Amino acid sequence: MSSPQIVWLRRDLRLADQPALYAAAHAGPVIPVFVLDDEAARSHAYGGASRWWLHHSLESLAKGLGSRHSQIVLRRGDAVEQLCEIARECGAGAVHAIRHYEPWWRQAQGKLDEALPDGCELCLHDGNYLLPPGAVTTGSGDPYKIYTPFSKAMLERFPPRDCLPEPETIHSPDKWPKSDSLSDWGLLPSKPDWSGGIADFWNVGEQAAHERLAEWADDVAQYDDERNLPSRDGSSRLSPHLHFGEISPAQVWHRLSGRRGQGWRTFEKELIWRDYAQNLICQFPDYPSKSYRDGYSGLWRNPNRGHIIQEELEAWQRGMTGYPIVDAGMRQLWQTGWMHNRVRMIAASFLVKHLLIDWTFGEQWFWDTLVDADYGNNGVNWQWISGTGVDSNMFVRIMAPLSQSEKFDAADYIREYVPELAEFGDEDIHDPPDHKRGKYPKKIIGHREARERALSAYNDAKQG
Template identity: 60%
Template sequence: MTRPVILWFRRDLRLADQPALAAAVASGAPVIPVYILDDETPRHRKMGGASRWWLHHSLASLDADLQSIGARLILRRGKSDDILSLLAKETGASAIHFIKHYEPWWRNAEKSLAKALPAGCDLECHDGNYLLPPGSVTTGSGGQYKIYTPFMRALWQHMPPAKPVPAPEKLTALAHWPTSDALSDWGLLPVKPDWAGGMQQLWTPGEQSAKARLEAFADKAKFYDEKRNLPSIAGSSFLSPHLHFGEISAASCWHATMAAGGSVDVFLKELVWRDYAQNVICQFPEYGGRNARDAFDRMPWRDLDDPAVKADYTAWTKGQTGYPIVDAGMRQLWATGWMHNRVRMIAASFLIKHLLIDWRAGEKWFWDTLVDADYGSNAVNWQWTAGSGVDSNMFVRIMAPLSQSEKFDAAHYIRHWVPELSDLGEPYIHDPEEHGVRPKGYPRKLIGHKQARERALGAFAGTKG
């Protein structure tokens, strides 16, 4: 009999436009699809609660899709290189196919796996999670781009990406499948309490849902720039968690929208930003926890061990800051595992500059609560907001959340997520305390905007030496 091949899934949970799957099928061998719940390799970067909820449902969907073409998903738990090495020995596999990942822990795991494989089993690495392989877009001298705009211009010269490849219609099945864990035994879903009700209402993980989201957005993509900054309307694509878990490819998103006209290029550049973030973490693997600019190592952040500072941080996480647009965003995040992109910037800026709390505390909170918590994008976005990144906003450009709320017409958004303010009209709802209409059940501002600005600028001045 032909020796089987193993297909190692991670954040590429789809059948269409899946290069590792396509190569495994092309080998003509029986294919063993496997997903490993590996909390040991990432250590402190293991998936947060919201991502684990998504993962459970995405794996269930992937298994159903695999069964429809004659296969099934094998689930194992443990250290990836150990589990795959043992599975290769157990099944006599001739190869392991996988899509390359660029987070530092996955790069280390892939190196370890190459050393641990039994004789006669090859490691077959493929690219396919991004528009182009990270590291492949280089400067004229062959170096890596650190700044987004020249990176975007260089990558754009290679677009569109290759056309997506359809899912296989059939997989060669094994006569006897390896043993598999039961998904329900992994405890990925919250139970006591079950805080995922809002996520269940908004999201349906899985490849078929990702395709439906893309089809729905493609009709509106030409209006992306006009609507994406308005949190009160559904102008976002809502594709970010599907892209993060690889339920749909970036190439599929590009080809489905590129002819939409209007401002679709703004959306396409968001896909490029996703590639840019991966290029950054390839160059700076510790980007999620280390300032890219040395000056920020001298930043006098307020100490989270101080009870008063801890109370401010907790108020931010719970959406109790007294700034309606910030509070609406933080409550949306807790309820749905997602936050509107414009509001993400406002909420992140508020933590860093109004509360003078280290950006890494916010990055960790987003890591645990976002369903689209991506190491590269999360780190790059937080360091951009803080001003500490290789390409970032200037720290002294301090976002004014109250005027941002009014500018981007967030009244309906606030009424939905901060029901204490639902009876307020405009412009009062954007700053009820200033207008003297703050309801008793809504908190006072943690700090005034002018005071926060002066404190932040004074702290930043101390970093210059």
């Protein structure tokens, strides 16, 4: 029999349309390996919510492989060292992996290519995006920086590749390398276990991803109308499944393409945005932690430099700002590991414009609390809302959370996540009068005051 083939798993935890697994299964016995390498990612190691999801996703994939008489080898530590050790131990002929574009994974892929023992090669495959990042360029061959022309160029290249089936057979090696126990990794929270709301909100794994897609396929026609209405929750809720690779964007595209109406066309652009974010971090690897545009350093109030600013940051994190739509979103995030997209924009804008707190503090909070925390998407979205990105909203466009709440009919959403206001009628719930608020806090800052302060600080920063 041919030499064993290692499949290096990361954010591609599925059996179907998994090009690395498919290629390995056709080349010899398969050894799926997942290495928990927290040191490589540093500040962007898996956050708390992502670790919860990762545990259950690995557990689900292990069951799927078990039904095929296979298993996952779990290791913790430096990914390159662990993979080389396994390759030497089992005499692997190749390490197959889907390309990843986070800077720490790009670095690891380069190191692994040089470090593998003689006779073992690194085989990288595309499969986590609609088109391989870097494949779509301008007429001069340069990568796109702006979303709209990038999106048009993507559409001209469609359809994406065909999806691959599950391998018909997954042969096992004669001897399995040693493996950690998933439970020993401590990915699940304890003392206290804060994950009850997340567990109630989500089903995890490849099967759950496809069940969600099948369920939502009937609703995609209404996506353009309902995606901005948090009370109706017209979102696909596919984002964590896509992030962890329990389903591929190509599978989603082929399942939904051809549907008539603006709903599908709008959602298709959301899928393209994922590709756009990856293209940006390929060009600017530190984009999620460093502003692209200069001139903002004097604008932000740093929570590390004053207890009042720190208290305001914590009020935002806990959903205690006195703005119901913002607080509902932040509490939904803490309870479920997810936040409605329209509300994400409102809550993010509030942090960077009403509170004038550096967007990187928001990026880090979302990184820790979102189950779909994605290096590219999270950074690109925060730089878009803060006005600091290569393609972003202008800073002077300041969202008005009270009118946004009423415009997008968020009353029932607020009642669900801010129970102090559950008995308020639609006329008061978006902006409760101070004398009726009871235990619900007063506004941390008035909207007009915040807007004037933000514009003044922005003008000062530009002049300075």
